[in-house]
Amino acid sequence: MASVTELGAMISDACQEAEKLPGALISCGVVEAAAALCLIISSPPRGLFLHHGKAPHYLYYGILVAVVIFGLFEASAGFWVSGDVVGRRAVGKTIMWVSIVPLVTVAALGWLVILNVK
Template identity: 45%
Template structure:
């Protein structure tokens, strides 16, 4: 029965919905414009929401408390990630109207990995605080 389930649905659809399925969606988005749009919009909204949540409800910890410049850079980078997340979601909607802009969508998709790493590091330091 397990093999029948995988025959009906792809492995990425039966995943836990976490980082593994998002990574699988990113790889599949390189071949499918519909998945590219969905990945860009979901990733952009998710990054913007996570950065806003960290900026509003979690104070900086660890290294960010050593100097005032680092303290202010914490909020500056989170604000930049919110703006990038909104721009990423907007790009996903923009790409969906014209398939010729797919290369722009792919570039934004692969550039979106960098803010994701920063968010993961900041969120883990805020949780471990």
């Protein structure tokens, strides 16, 4: 599985070369969805999401479910872009840049789990 730095390099390469865009979209989407699913299954809310009632718990799981859905959308967009890389490059690059926000979100929530912040 690719690390966050490898995904960053892949995103950078995909923005410069159109042929690498579908692979980057698919890889980033699958990694985002898998990481968010892993957090949903294995990790309860931590850090900021504790001691403030039920709303932060729902927010935590809502964010992760949204990232899973967006990751699957991004991966399917990668397959769509691969059909006509030159004609769909602008849409693919836009999705790629928007995907940085969920990628950082999942990475930050994952670090809370790794650091065991309570």
